Amino acid sequence: MVRTVKAKAVRALKKEERAVLLPGPSGAEPWEVWVLGAQATAECVQTCASPPDNRLRKNSTLALPVSQVFCLPLWLNETDPKQFAGMIPLQLELRGLQPRGNGRAIFDWSVVAQEGARTLVMVGALPSSLPAEIQAEAYDVFDLSARFLPFPENSLTLWLEQDHLAVALTHGRNLVYYQALAEGRITQRVAQDLSCIRATLTMQSILTPLQQVMLWAEAGPAELATLQAALQLPVRQAERPPPKAPASAWKLTPATVGEAKRTREIQRWWTRGFFIAFTVYLLTVVWMLSQFLITTLRVKERHQWQSDHAQAIALVRDTRTAWKQLRPVVDESSYPLELLLHASESIPADQLHLTLFEASDGHLLIKGEAKNVAAAYQFLDKLKGDPDFVGYTWDMGQPHLLPNDLAQLQIEGTRATAN
Numbered sequence: 001m002v003r004t005v006k007a008k009a010v011r012a013l014k015k016e017e018r019a020v021l022l023p024g025p026s027g028a029e030p031w032e033v034w035v036l037g038a039q040a041t042a043e044c045v046q047t048c049a050s051p052p053d054n055r056l057r058k059n060s061t062l063a064l065p066v067s068q069v070f071c072l073p074l075w076l077n078e079t080d081p082k083q084f085a086g087m088i089p090l091q092l093e094l095r096g097l098q099p100r101g102n103g104r105a106i107f108d109w110s111v112v113a114q115e116g117a118r119t120l121v122m123v124g125a126l127p128s129s130l131p132a133e134i135q136a137e138a139y140d141v142f143d144l145s146a147r148f149l150p151f152p153e154n155s156l157t158l159w160l161e162q163d164h165l166a167v168a169l170t171h172g173r174n175l176v177y178y179q180a181l182a183e184g185r186i187t188q189r190v191a192q193d194l195s196c197i198r199a200t201l202t203m204q205s206i207l208t209p210l211q212q213v214m215l216w217a218e219a220g221p222a223e224l225a226t227l228q229a230a231l232q233l234p235v236r237q238a239e240r241p242p243p244k245a246p247a248s249a250w251k252l253t254p255a256t257v258g259e260a261k262r263t264r265e266i267q268r269w270w271t272r273g274f275f276i277a278f279t280v281y282l283l284t285v286v287w288m289l290s291q292f293l294i295t296t297l298r299v300k301e302r303h304q305w306q307s308d309h310a311q312a313i314a315l316v317r318d319t320r321t322a323w324k325q326l327r328p329v330v331d332e333s334s335y336p337l338e339l340l341l342h343a344s345e346s347i348p349a350d351q352l353h354l355t356l357f358e359a360s361d362g363h364l365l366i367k368g369e370a371k372n373v374a375a376a377y378q379f380l381d382k383l384k385g386d387p388d389f390v391g392y393t394w395d396m397g398q399p400h401l402l403p404n405d406l407a408q409l410q411i412e413g414t415r416a417t418a419n
Helices: 081-094 188-203 221-231 255-308 310-330 336-345 373-385
Strands: 018-023 031-036 042-048 060-064 070-076 107-115 118-125 141-144 155-161 164-171 174-180 212-216 235-237 352-360 363-370 392-396 407-415
Touching: 070 081, 070 174, 081 107, 081 118, 107 174, 118 174, 164 188, 174 188, 188 221, 212 221, 221 235, 255 310, 336 352, 336 363, 352 373, 363 373, 373 392, 373 407
Parallel strands: 018 060, 060 141, 155 212, 212 235
Antiparallel strands: 018 031, 031 042, 070 118, 107 118, 155 164, 164 174, 352 363, 363 407, 392 407
């Protein structure tokens, strides 16, 4: 039976919808675009010659044909799903499905059944090379076409994919094995292949007893008889049902696509980093330029203000100079008479009289005659301890004895702030 798809205008996907690109039954229409709705509805909206021709490819899952994905059902002596990712690559390597060199196998799996301490899983692995048309970088998700078809339980199902028959077997309700066959019609060779597949899986305790053969393709009476005779099972024929999204998606992104996406992501980060750095650089340059312009304007304003107030500034400078010159006069702490008064207060009673007192800009010169040398040193000690002369340093040479036994002295004092 042939399912026809009318050409439809490709509409935009709704928020709750997801598109899936499935292999078509014939080479005339090799790919079908289905829109899967939130209410388990499915609608075929387009047929196309290759995955890049899908107008909804940016929001689609590319369901790889079964001919491009190896199937490996395995019993694993483990029930913890976290351990499967480390166990499956060893099984792939034992069967020669591990890529040569440093490449890693691209695979995913689904749990089919658990019995005691072991788990039956169905593994799908990509070969080392794939046709260029299905390595489409515009797709975010790559899965397996057989996982989107609702197979009947405990059945062997046949359907057409791109002019070749494909077979799927279920363990209970779960898909456990799939394979692409060499021909597009039911022949003796196809019947023998199906018998071998069934026998092999049965010996490995992978299959439960099959109940029927489901045929989703056109076949004549002779083909149906050949199929029933080879498998000894009732054969039912129906149209292939609409696809249904699996409970969880597989990640079968081809290596070249994954590498190209990583390269683009790295380039985006580099580009983003460059633009961020360039933006920071520009902002820094703009800030520095603005500060320079602001400073230039302020300097210009100051110069203009100085030009406008040149006379006032000159007056201030002249006044400051005059005050510096008058400082010794107007500073009461340096009045000569004030200093003479303080010095006379330090003279020991009836022990000394002054003959000369000079005060000039923080310098003092005192001459006198003391009753004896001890009185001269007593006068010097009082000057040093006088709080009115704090900040002064004093220097007195050896007093000179006169013929009348008086001691002639000369003391010099210097204030610390004096020039």
